[in-house]
Amino acid sequence: xxxxITGGIGSGKTTVRNLIAQMGxxxxxxxxVARSLSNDPxxxxxxxxxxxxxxxxxxxxxxxxxxxIVFQNEDALRRLNAIAxxxxxxxxxxxxxxxxxxxxxxxxxxIPLLFEGEYENLFDxxxxxxxxxxxxxxxxxxxDGLSEEEVLARMKNQIDYSKKDLSAYTxxxxxxxxxxxxxxxxxxxxxxH
Numbered sequence: 001x002x003x004x005i006t007g008g009i010g011s012g013k014t015t016v017r018n019l020i021a022q023m024g025x026x027x028x029x030x031x032x033v034a035r036s037l038s039n040d041p042x043x044x045x046x047x048x049x050x051x052x053x054x055x056x057x058x059x060x061x062x063x064x065x066x067x068x069i070v071f072q073n074e075d076a077l078r079r080l081n082a083i084a085x086x087x088x089x090x091x092x093x094x095x096x097x098x099x100x101x102x103x104x105x106x107x108x109x110x111i112p113l114l115f116e117g118e119y120e121n122l123f124d125x126x127x128x129x130x131x132x133x134x135x136x137x138x139x140x141x142x143x144d145g146l147s148e149e150e151v152l153a154r155m156k157n158q159i160d161y162s163k164k165d166l167s168a169y170t171x172x173x174x175x176x177x178x179x180x181x182x183x184x185x186x187x188x189x190x191x192x193h
Contacts, residue, residue, distance in 0.1 A: 001100075001105050001106035001107070001124045001125065002093070002096045002097075002100070002106070002107055002108075002109070002122075002123045002124050002125075003106050003107070003108045003109075003123060003124060003125040003126065003127060003192070004108075004109055004110075004111045004114050004120065004122075004123040004125070004126045004127070005017055005020070005108055005109065005110045005111065005126075005127045005129065006110070006111050006113075006114035006115065006126060006127070006129070007112075007128055007129030007130060007131070007161065007172075007174075008131075008136055008155065008159075008161050009112070009136060009140050009151070009154050009155055010131065010135070010137060010138075010139040010151070011129040011130060011131045011136055011161075011174060012131055012139070012174035012181070013110050013112065013129050014029075014110060015174070015178070015181065016110075016127065016172055016174070016181070016185060017029060017108065019178075019181065019182055019185055020108050020185060020189070023185070023186070025104075025106065025108055025189075026099045026107045026108070027107070027108045027109070027110070028092055028095050028096060028099075028107070028108070028109040029109065029110045030088050030092055030109060030110060030111045030112060030113075031112065033088045033091050033092055033095075034084055034088050037084060037087060037088070040087075043083070043084070043087065044059075044060065046083050047061055047080070047083060047084075048061065050079055050083065051066055051069055051070075051076070051080070053065065053069065054066035054069060066080070071150070071153050071154050071157060072153060074157065077157055081113070081116075081117065085113070085117050085119075089111075089117070089119055089122070092109050092111070093122060095109075096109055106124075106125075109123075115159050115164065116158060116159055125170060125192065126168075126169040126170065127169070127170045127172050127188070128161065128166050128169045128170065128171050128172065129174050130161060130171055130172065130173055130174065130175075131173075131174040131175060132175065135174075135175075136151075136155075137151050137155075140154070170188055172185060172188065
């Protein structure tokens with residue numbers, strides 16, 4: 001059984017992923033896979049051909065420069081996602097399948113842009129982490145050292161979870177302390193065994 005973990009920026013997806021891993025489950029992360037793409041020459045070449053101003057002097061991807069380009073331009077973000085997402089999803093699903101073949105089930109993967117990429121049907125289940133907007137802004141600002149305006153610019157490139165029908169998915173409310181979140185996760189994990 002493959003389960004995706006998703007939610008808006010600053011919702012606590014990574015905390016949920018880490019708690020699930022601490023409970024002994026196999027967990028993967030799309031962002032880690034995406035970062036590893038910078039070691040893939042074909043990917044780097046394609047990104048730098050599309051975004052030449054995001055190149056370092058050494059011909060590598062300047063992640064900060066690339067972020068500043070794509071988070072302020074929806075078309076640029078779409079172009080980057082069209083390059084990266086298929087590769088990331090292919091690698092994540094392969095890793096998850098290998099883990100299942102080794103007898104680990106369920107297996108989980110944190111997929112930040114699951115709904116934006118319309119990947120939800122590739123999974124047997126989806127955990128959606130939800131948190132108040134103010135808490136999400138504060139968490140992202142503190143974690144990434146961004147201004148509130150920069151956080152809001154990134155949020156506008158994601159779906160609005162308050163307007164999406166999430167009735168088919170497992171909602172993980174992240175509105176309390178870590179122990180409360182852990183307890184809620186444990187209850188949901190019990191249901192899938």
